[in-house]
Amino acid sequence: MKWSEFFTSSIGKKYVMAATGLFLISFLVIHVGLNACIWADDQGEMFNKAAHFMGSMVVIRILEIGLFAGIILHTIQGLIYEVQNRSKRNVGYAVPLGSKGSKWYRRSMGLLGTLILLFLIMHVYHFWIPSRFGGTGAVHELERVSYNGREYHNLYAEMLNVFRGNIAIVILYIAGCISLAYHLMHGFQSAFKTLGVHNRRYLVMLNNIGLGFSVIVSAAFAMMPVSMYLGWIS
Numbered sequence: 023m024k025w026s027e028f029f030t031s032s033i034g035k036k037y038v039m040a041a042t043g044l045f046l047i048s049f050l051v052i053h054v055g056l057n058a059c060i061w062a063d064d065q066g067e068m069f070n071k072a073a074h075f076m077g078s079m080v081v082i083r084i085l086e087i088g089l090f091a092g093i094i095l096h097t098i099q100g101l102i103y104e105v106q107n108r109s110k111r112n113v114g115y116a117v118p119l120g121s122k123g124s125k126w127y128r129r130s131m132g133l134l135g136t137l138i139l140l141f142l143i144m145h146v147y148h149f150w151i152p153s154r155f156g157g158t159g160a161v162h163e164l165e166r167v168s169y170n171g172r173e174y175h176n177l178y179a180e181m182l183n184v185f186r187g188n189i190a191i192v193i194l195y196i197a198g199c200i201s202l203a204y205h206l207m208h209g210f211q212s213a214f215k216t217l218g219v220h221n222r223r224y225l226v227m228l229n230n231i232g233l234g235f236s237v238i239v240s241a242a243f244a245m246m247p248v249s250m251y252l253g254w255i256s
Contacts, residue, residue: 066178141198
């Protein structure tokens with residue numbers, strides 16, 4: 023089988039979904055660690071310095087291109103995979119499986135992925151565009167703050183500005199994090215299974231790790247806007 027044929031085959035699409043999914047999961051680990059700096063209780067100094075460090079590194083800027091490419095590829099393959107699966111379900115089971123079938127979120131990966139994509143678009147609009155391009159169009163210019171005589175984008179103040187006093191945006195972010203949690207619950211172990219992990223003991227272990235990862239990471243992301251809205255950090 024040629025490489026072009028492999029990536030357009032059913033197996034190839036699953037491999038692409040698995041590989042890009044694991045790449046995006048690795049990004050989540052870095053992103054949640056960076057954002058956790060907002061709880062340092064130092065008026066955002068650690069967070070702003072960390073965000074500046076990540077944004078000024080050439081390697082990170084190159085990886086951002088790969089990140090966006092991964093998101094686009096994962097989204098496109100996911101939509102194609104979802105359409106194909108739905109076309110195969112035109113004829114239902116003779117006996118409804120009900121709760122005996124797969125978990126509802128495993129059957130709703132397309133919907134959950136779409137909600138996450140909408141969440142990402144909102145997140146990019148609120149934070150990535152102004153931090154990288156200094157504000158374009160309706161996105162205002164980020165204010166700057168000085169630490170030890172050096173200026174930084176005050177992304178921490180922007181987070182406070184977005185989340186404080188705007189319960190609608192906070193609710194949308196929480197909904198996006200809930201969608202992420204359920205998406206990861208299936209996607210984490212499914213990616214390893216697609217890439218060849220079939221040992222039952224390892225799959226049980228990966229399922230437990232995936233469950234913990236999905237809940238902890240998604241809860242951490244959700245607590246960020248909640249903490250700022252409720253004034254737990256300032």
